[in-house]
Structure formats: C-alpha cells, structure tokens
Amino acid sequence: MTVETKLALTEQDVRSYSTAKQEPSWFAEYRVQALQAAENLPLPTPDKTKIDKWNFTDFPVHAVESDTFASLADLPEEVKAIVTDNQKNIYIQRNNTPAYLQVSDELTAQGVIFTDIFTAVREHSQLVQKYFMTNGVKTDEHKLASLNAALLNGGVFLYVPKNVEVVEPLQVVFLHDNAQASLFNHTIVVADANSSVTYVENYLSTVTDAVGIVNIISEVFAEDNARVTYGAVDVLAQGITTYVNRRGVANRNSRIEWALGLMNDGDTISENVTHLVGDGSYGDTKMVVVGRGKQKQNFTTKIIHWGKHSEGYILKHGVMKDEASSIFNGIGKIEYGATKANAEQESRVLMLNEKARGDANPILLIDEDDVTAGHAASVGRVDPLQLYYLMSRGISKQDAERLVIHGFLAPVVNVLPIEGVKKQLTEVIERKVR
Amino acid sequence: MSTLVIQDLHVAIDGKEILKGLNLTINTNEIHAIMGPNGTGKSTLASAIMGHPKYEVTSGSVTLDGENVLEMEVNERAQAGLFLAMQYPSEINGVTNADFLRSAINSRREEGDEISIMKFIRELDSKMEYLEMDQDMAQRYLNEGFSGGEKKRNEILQLMMLQPKFAILDEIDSGLDIDALKVVSKGINQMRGEGFGCLIITHYQRLLNYITPDHVHVMMQGRVVKTGGPELAHKLEAQGYDWIKDELGIEDETVGQEA
Numbered sequence: 261m262t263v264e265t266k267l268a269l270t271e272q273d274v275r276s277y278s279t280a281k282q283e284p285s286w287f288a289e290y291r292v293q294a295l296q297a298a299e300n301l302p303l304p305t306p307d308k309t310k311i312d313k314w315n316f317t318d319f320p321v322h323a324v325e326s327d328t329f330a331s332l333a334d335l336p337e338e339v340k341a342i343v344t345d346n347q348k349n350i351y352i353q354r355n356n357t358p359a360y361l362q363v364s365d366e367l368t369a370q371g372v373i374f375t376d377i378f379t380a381v382r383e384h385s386q387l388v389q390k391y392f393m394t395n396g397v398k399t400d401e402h403k404l405a406s407l408n409a410a411l412l413n414g415g416v417f418l419y420v421p422k423n424v425e426v427v428e429p430l431q432v433v434f435l436h437d438n439a440q441a442s443l444f445n446h447t448i449v450v451a452d453a454n455s456s457v458t459y460v461e462n463y464l465s466t467v468t469d470a471v472g473i474v475n476i477i478s479e480v481f482a483e484d485n486a487r488v489t490y491g492a493v494d495v496l497a498q499g500i501t502t503y504v505n506r507r508g509v510a511n512r513n514s515r516i517e518w519a520l521g522l523m524n525d526g527d528t529i530s531e532n533v534t535h536l537v538g539d540g541s542y543g544d545t546k547m548v549v550v551g552r553g554k555q556k557q558n559f560t561t562k563i564i565h566w567g568k569h570s571e572g573y574i575l576k577h578g579v580m581k582d583e584a585s586s587i588f589n590g591i592g593k594i595e596y597g598a599t600k601a602n603a604e605q606e607s608r609v610l611m612l613n614e615k616a617r618g619d620a621n622p623i624l625l626i627d628e629d630d631v632t633a634g635h636a637a638s639v640g641r642v643d644p645l646q647l648y649y650l651m652s653r654g655i656s657k658q659d660a661e662r663l664v665i666h667g668f669l670a671p672v673v674n675v676l677p678i679e680g681v682k683k684q685l686t687e688v689i690e691r692k693v694r
Numbered sequence: 695m696s697t698l699v700i701q702d703l704h705v706a707i708d709g710k711e712i713l714k715g716l717n718l719t720i721n722t723n724e725i726h727a728i729m730g731p732n733g734t735g736k737s738t739l740a741s742a743i744m745g746h747p748k749y750e751v752t753s754g755s756v757t758l759d760g761e762n763v764l765e766m767e768v769n770e771r772a773q774a775g776l777f778l779a780m781q782y783p784s785e786i787n788g789v790t791n792a793d794f795l796r797s798a799i800n801s802r803r804e805e806g807d808e809i810s811i812m813k814f815i816r817e818l819d820s821k822m823e824y825l826e827m828d829q830d831m832a833q834r835y836l837n838e839g840f841s842g843g844e845k846k847r848n849e850i851l852q853l854m855m856l857q858p859k860f861a862i863l864d865e866i867d868s869g870l871d872i873d874a875l876k877v878v879s880k881g882i883n884q885m886r887g888e889g890f891g892c893l894i895i896t897h898y899q900r901l902l903n904y905i906t907p908d909h910v911h912v913m914m915q916g917r918v919v920k921t922g923g924p925e926l927a928h929k930l931e932a933q934g935y936d937w938i939k940d941e942l943g944i945e946d947e948t949v950g951q952e953a
Contacts, residue, residue, distance in 0.1 A: 644747050649784035652744050653798035653852060654772035663797060667788025667835070674788075 269322055271295060274410055277322065281378050284385045290392075294399045295410035301403040304503075306529050308587045308619065309558035314527060315501055316404055319442040319473045323413045326354040326438060332362075338466050339433055342680040349374060349430045355441035356413045367426065373419040374430055377446055380417030387419060391448050396479030396507045404503045408444050408477045415446040420455040420486075429458040429491075429677045436465040436496065442472035448479050451486035451514075458489040460678050463524075465497035470526075476504040482514035484538065491519045491676045493685050498525035498553065505531045512538030512567070519675045520547040521685045523692060527555060533562045536570035536601075543572045548672040550692040551584030551616070562591040565601040565631075574605035577668050578618055579693060585617035590635070596627040603633040610668055611641055612661075612693070665693050696722045696759050696775065696859045698743075698891065703754035705735075705742040711752065712738040712949050714916035722859055722891040727902055727927060730913035731935055733948035736895045737781060739913075740864040744778040745771055758860070773802055775859030779849035779866050786836040791848065792818060794836045795855050802856075821854045824884070826877050842869040850881040861885070862893045867901040879904030899931035912938055914947035 274295050278288040303311055329335055329352060332343060343350060349367060351374065352360040358376035367374065373384055380388050392409075393399050399406045416432050434445065443463075451457050463476070474496055482488045488508070496502055502524055508516040516534055534543035543563045551557055563572030574590050592603030603626075609618030622635035642664050650660035666673075669689055676682040698720045705713035712735045720726050728736055742749045743756055745768040756763040758774050766774060786794070795818065800808045818832055825847050837845055846866055853861050863882070867875055882892065882905050894907065902910075902924070910927045912920040912935070920926070920938055939947060 643784070646784045646786055648745075648747055648768055649780065650786070650794070650798075651768035652772055652778055652780070653794075653856065654769050654801035655797050656769050656801065657767065659797060659801065660769075663789050663794065664786060667786055670788030 268317065268319060269295070269411060273322070277413075281381075283378070283381050286385070286389060287381050291410045291412070294406040297400060298403050298406040298410055301400065301406055304402040304404055304529070304531070306531070306558040306560055306587070307589050308621065309529070309556070311529060316473060316475065316503055317407070320440045320471055322411060322442070323356040324438050324441045326357040326359065328354070328357060329360040332360070336435070336437070336466060338464060339435055342433065342462055342464070342678075342684045343431065344678055344680050347431055347678075348428060350432070351376065351416055352433045352435060353414050353416075354435045355438045356443070359435070370424045371421040372424060372426060373417060375417055377412065377415035377417050377448075384417065384419070388417060388448070391450055391479060391481060392446075393479070396481065396509055397477050397505055404475055405477065405505070408446055408475050411444040411475075412446050413444045416448070416461075418449045418457065418459060420451045420457045422452045423454045425455060426457040429460050431678055431681075432459070432461040434461065434463045436463065436470070437467055439467045439470045440472060443474045443476065445476045447477070449488060449490065450481045451483060451488045453483045454485045455483075456487035458491070458677050460491035460676065460681055462492070462681060462684070463494040463496050465495060465500065468497055470497040470499040472500060474500050474502040474504070476502070478506040480506070480508040480516055482508070482510045482516050484512040485514060486511070487515045489517045489519070489677065491678070491681065493521040493676070493681055493688070494524050495688055496524040496526060500524070500526040502526060502528040504528065507532070508534040508543065510534060510536050510538060510541035510543055513540040514538060515542040515544075517544040518546065519672045520545070521672050521676070521688070522547060522549045522559065523685070523688045524557075525553065525555065528557045530557070530559045532560070533564065534572065536563060536565045536567050536572055539567040539569055541567045541570045543570075545574045546672045546675060547576045548669040549576070549578040549586065550669070550689055551578065551580045551586050552582045552692050553584060554582070555584040557584070557586040558589070559586065560589040560591070562593065563603060565592075565594040565598040565603060567601070568598055569600045570598055571602045572604070574607075575671055576607045576620075577671065578609045579612065579665055579668065580609060580616035580618045581612040581693060583613070583615040586619070588618065588620045589623065590621065590637075591623045591625065592633055592635070593625040594628050594631050594633065598628050599630040601628065601631045603631070605635045607637045608668070609639040610665065611639065662690070662693070665689070696891065698860050699755075699757045700743070701755045703739070703742065703756065704752045705738055706750050706752050707738065707748055712916055713742065714949070715754070716917050718911065718918060720860060720891045720893055723888050724909065725886065725892045725894065725905060725907045726909045726911065727894045727896060727907040728911045728913055728918075729896060729927060729930055731947055732897070734913045735916040735949050736913050737864050740778055740862045740895055743862060744768060744776060769801065772858070777853055777856060777858035777861040779853060779861060779863045781864040781868065783837050783845050783849060785838040785840075787838055789836045790833050791836050792832040795852065798852070798856060817855065821851055824854075825851055825881055827851065843871065843874040846870055846878055847874065850878050854881055854885065859889060860891045860893070862895065864895050865897070866894070867896055867898060875901065876904060899927050902927045914938070914944055916949045919944070
C-alpha cells in the first residue's frame with residue numbers, strides 16, 4: 261500500500277531554493293526528479309516498527325536563516341563544551357545555515373576538501389556528482405531518501421585525496437537552536453585510496469519545544485586500502501521525529517568504523533548499513549542508545565559482506581527507561597562468493613523500568629558456506645548480583661546502577677576520538693538515565 | 695574496639711533454612727576462622743551478614759557496636775565497616791577497577807571531601823605493588839577476564855584500600871596456587887591490628903599456616919558446633935571432621951544443600 265502524500269514543497273519551491281543556492285543545473289534537476297519520485301515512493305519499512313502514522317513530511321518551514329559565528333569564541337556554551345580548544349578543522353552548521361568553517365592550511369595544501377554541502381556542489385560539482393546518491397544510498401529506495409535529495413538544506417562534504425592521512429579528527433556540529441527548523445542534511449565522506457580520516461559529528465538541539473523534522477543521510481566511501489572512522493553523537497530534542505541513514509561502502513582492504521551515540525529525545529528511525537564490497541574489507545559498528553519518556557525508536561544495523569575475507573562486527577547496547585520502546589535489528593548478511601567472511605554481532609538491551617521495552621533481533625543471512633559468523637543477544641534488567649557486589653563496597657544503589665549503565669555504554673564513549681564529544685556523551689547519558 | 699555480634703541467626707534461601715541458630719562474636723584485633731565440610735552453611739553466613747539479596751534472615755540478630763546490621767542496606771553495611779571478600783566476585787564490563795575503587799572510597803566520604811586523584815593513585819599503586827599485581831589491572835574492567843587468582847587478589851586489594859573494621863573472607867583461598875596464597879595472606883596480615891577484625895571462611899587448614907587465627911570455629915548443620923584456638927585447625931587437618939561428629943552424635947553434618 262502506498263499512500264500518496266501531498267508534499268509541503270512544490271517543484272517551483274525546490275527550483276527557486278536551488279537557484280538561490282547557485283547550484284549547478286544537474287543538481288537542480290536531481291532535486292526535481294527526486295521530488296517527483298517522492299510523491300509515489302513508499303516509506304521505508306523498518307522491521308517490527310510501524311511508521312506509516314509517523315510524520316516525516318509535514319514541517320513548518322523548509323529552511324530558516326540563522327546568524328553565522330565570527331569565531332569559535334562566539335559559540336553558545338553548549339557548543340563550546342564539545343569543541344576542543346585547539347580544534348583545527350571544524351565546521352558548524354546552525355539550523356540550515358553554514359555558520360562557521362575552519363580548515364587548516366595543511367589540509368588545504370594536501371588537497372583535502374572539507375566544506376558545507378552547498379559550497380561543495382558549486383565548487384566541486386564533478387566530485388559531488390560522482391558520489392551523491394550513486395553508490396551509497398539511492399534516491400529511489402524510498403520516500404525519505406528521495407525527499408532528502410529533493411529538499412536538501414544542509415550537510416557536509418569531506419574528500420581526502422589518495423595517500424593523505426589526516427591524523428587529527430575533523431569535527432562537525434549541527435546546531436539546532438531554532439524550534440521551527442527542519443533538517444534535510446546530506447553528508448558525504450570520501451577517503452580515496454590509501455588515505456585515512458576521522459570524522460566526528462554532533463547533532464545538538466538547544467531548544468526544547470521543537471516542531472520540525474529531521475532527515476539525515478550520510479554516505480561514507482572508503483576506497484582501496486583507506487580507513488574512515490566516523491563518530492556521531494545525536495542529541496535532538498523531543499518533538500523532533502528523526503530519520504537518520506548512515507551508510508558505508510568499503511572497498512578492497514579498507515576499513516569503516518562507526519561509533520554512534522544515539523541520544524535523541526524524539527522518535528527516531530536509524531539505519532546504519534555498511535557494504536563490505538572489497539576483498540579484505542572491514543566494518544565495525546558500535547552503537548549505544550538511551551531511550552526515555554515515551555520515545556519510540558528503531559535501530560537497524562546491517563553489514564553486508566560481498567568481499568572475500570571481509571570482516572564485520574556489530575555491537576549495540578541500549579538502555580531503555582520510563583515507557584521508551586526500541587527495536588534493535590542487527591543483520592549480518594554474507595553474499596554468495598564472500599568466502600572466509602566473518603560476521604559477528606552482539607546486541608544487548610537493559611531495561612530500567614517495568615514499562616520500558618527493548619527488542620533485540622539478531623539476524624544472520626548467509627549465502628556462502630565457507631564463512632564464520634556469530635551472534636549474541638540479551639534483553640534484561642540490571643543484574644542484581646552486580647548491584648550487590650558494588651553496594652557491598654559502600655556504593656549506593658543509585659550510584660551502582662549508574663556505574664553499571666555507564667559501563668554498559670562505554671564501548672562507544674571510549675572510542676570517540678574527541679575529548680569534548682566523549683565528555684558530552686557521558687553527560688548526556690548521565691542526564692538521560694537519571 | 696568494635697564488636698560484631700551474631701545471635702541465634704536463622705537464614706533461609708528459597709524457603710529452605712540453612713542457618714539454624716548461629717552465635718558468634720568477633721572483636722576488632724581478632725582473627726576468627728570458620729571451618730567445616732561443604733554444605734554446612736559457611737558461605738550462607740557470609741552472604742547473610744553482607745545482605746545478599748537471595749538470603750532471607752528469618753530470625754536472630756546481627757549487630758555492629760550495637761547497631762542493627764540487618765536493617766541496613768548493603769551499602770550502609772559497608773559504610774558501617776563491614777567488608778565481604780566474595781567467593782565469586784561479579785564482573786562488570788566498562789567500569790575500570792580504578793574508577794570503581796574511587797567510587798567506593800568516595801562513598802565513605804562527604805560530598806566535597808572526595809579523595810584527591812593523586813592521593814588515590816599513590817595508594818592504589820603502592821597496594822597493587824604490595825600484592826604483586828600488574829599495574830594495568832587498575833585500568834582493566836572490574837574483574838572482567840580476570841583469572842581466579844587475579845580476582846582473589848583484587849578482593850584483597852579492595853580490602854586494603856577500603857580499610858573496613860571487619861572483613862569476612864569467603865573461601866579466599868579456593869583456587870589459589872601457593873604463591874598467590876602467600877600474597878593474599880600477606881595482604882590480610884598487613885591489615886591485622888587494633889582496628890581490624892576478620893572472619894576467615896575456609897575448608898582448608900592451608901591458609902591458616904600463613905594467617906594464624908585467634909579463634910577457630912567448626913560449623914555443622916547451620917550452627918557453630920565447636921570452638922577452640924589455632925590448635926583446633928591443626929587437629930582438623932590431621933584427623934578430619936569425623937571425630938567431632940562422633941563426639942556430638944552428628945550423622946549428616948550438612949544442611950541438605952550446598953551452602
């Protein structure tokens with residue numbers, strides 16, 4: 261069943277937005293086609309979560325204008341807290357406005373492109389065209405993918421040329437401080453052959469009465485022998501319905517490692533898929549989640565093995581409190597021909613209240629004989645014997661629970677490469693589980 | 695001087711009575727050993743004093759300097775001065791040994807009076823060295839992937855860091871090789887003194903070769919059935935328990951369940 265949706269924007273609206281952004285004509289046409297396609301495409305169908313009544317299409321305004329920041333000193337305190345003092349390469353998007361960009365001369369000299377998506381479309385049109393929804397996420401997958409392209413109003417483009425190793429992490433903050441704002445962000449990270457890069461993004465709401473929607477697509481490409489570490493901490497406000505799709509394509513002997521702290525307070529559909537295309541490619545997804553209030557969320561994590569000797573690891577730990585409910589779908593898929601592939605996953609859910617719900621579904625789909633695979637899943641409460649042990653050393657029950665929960669969510673906190681972001685995630689966890 | 699008094703203690707697990715009227719008084723500056731065959735209720739005693747959630751005290755009392763221990767939460771018992779070195783310590787993923795120990799120490803201190811990180815690290819380093827533990831154990835997750843011997847040493851490390859009034863050591867010697875046993879004993883002997891009392895629960899005389907107890911008690915059928923000095927442990931080692939059973943007319947010394 262497909263429900264025809266009347267879209268908030270017309271073709272003319274999209275064209276004029278594109279013109280205002282001085283986009284090349286191919287991109288304007290791309291948007292228009294995607295808009296037309298969106299009308300009839302169905303919503304995505306996350307397993308075990310019915311989203312046909314969720315609002316992904318109705319929002320107050322397409323884009324808001326926000327002030328830019330003249331320097332890092334002008335950032336709001338909440339953002340300052342997550343930006344390390346000597347952060348050399350940083351981009352800040354405020355609602356839909358590219359608000360601050362700093363790129364070191366060193367990176368520029370090496371040919372690294374790190375900029376907002378609009379600038380990239382204008383100034384690096386061919387490169388963007390090569391990667392934009394061609395080999396990662398496709399516009400015709402479902403309505404939300406095509407809407408993302410049609411209504412794109414933010415995002416980042418990062419390109420690391422061949423043989424360039426970027427040692428220090430690049431940081432991006434998507435600041436959401438206008439309650440009316442909606443995000444249709446599209447981020448592309450490309451690590452060309454033999455390169456490496458660490459990218460860390462934050463989605464941060466500093467307003468509480470938000471009425472917009474958020475639709476995020478990130479496409480990550482690790483070319484032969486390249487390495488991408490992608491960290492993300494999402495803290496979007498209650499009232500925002502989020503669709504977030506982070507997808508990776510790993511070529512020969514490349515690595516993509518995800519560390520995702522998904523801490524939104526609104527209903528969220530998160531999809532994280534890594535295609536291990538090349539032989540010897542490696543994918544690692546670590547994801548932690550805290551759900552509270554009446555949040556409904558679905559986290560689908562999938563690693564698809566095409567390459568021989570490809571290795572995929574999924575670790576998902578979720579804490580559910582109050583009346584929050586979440587589905588954790590973990591899928592390891594080994595295609596025919598991916599001999600010697602190894603697919604491992606672990607999904608664990610801790611429930612802190614009677615009414616909290618968590619559902620861990622580990623799935624292995626294997627079309628090749630000569631492989632190894634494994635999964636572990638558990639759903640339960642904080643182990644009373646662990647609490648007893650900690651309390652027997654004088655620690656109060658509340659603090660003992662806190663320790664166990666922080667420990668449970670540590671796998672992502674520990675690997676986030678930016679100190680401020682690590683600290684922020686710890687504080688968000690603290691706030692959410694209290 | 696502090697005193698831990700256990701009077702006519704009855705304890706059940708899953709509705710089955712394990713301890714059937716146990717009496718014991720321990721003062722600081724004393725080391726007591728409780729010996730006895732398997733299944734006589736020794737570990738139940740340890741767990742009941744500390745407040746293990748599965749053990750139900752059906753009657754009797756436990757007091758520490760007159761305060762009713764049984765009415766306290768587990769953490770309050772610890773703060774009052776009790777410590778249990780567990781037979782099977784929990785493993786806690788993601789929580790480092792050092793963070794855990796610092797939380798435990800700070801739980802005994804007022805807010806704003808937390809132990810300084812430098813002082814904590816100094817103490818931890820010196821105690822780990824004393825117990826011949828690898829320094830990296832501080833940053834490993836609490837008991838996770840520790841060998842049996844490492845877990846026992848880690849219990850003694852906690853004991854030395856927390857400096858309780860009374861420690862109960864529940865089969866701290868089980869699964870230890872002789873070198874580890876010596877190290878663990880060294881730690882306990884260092885605690886020995888005015889402000890410290892200890893209850894050692896063991897099957898074996900072996901540990902008592904390194905820690906000489908002041909008093910030795912034999913448990914059978916959920917009670918203390920015989921008490922003596924260190925010579926009692928030697929006699930048990932040499933002659934086993936049958937002579938006590940004969941003396942007291944006991945046929946089956948157990949409480950009918952592994953304790």
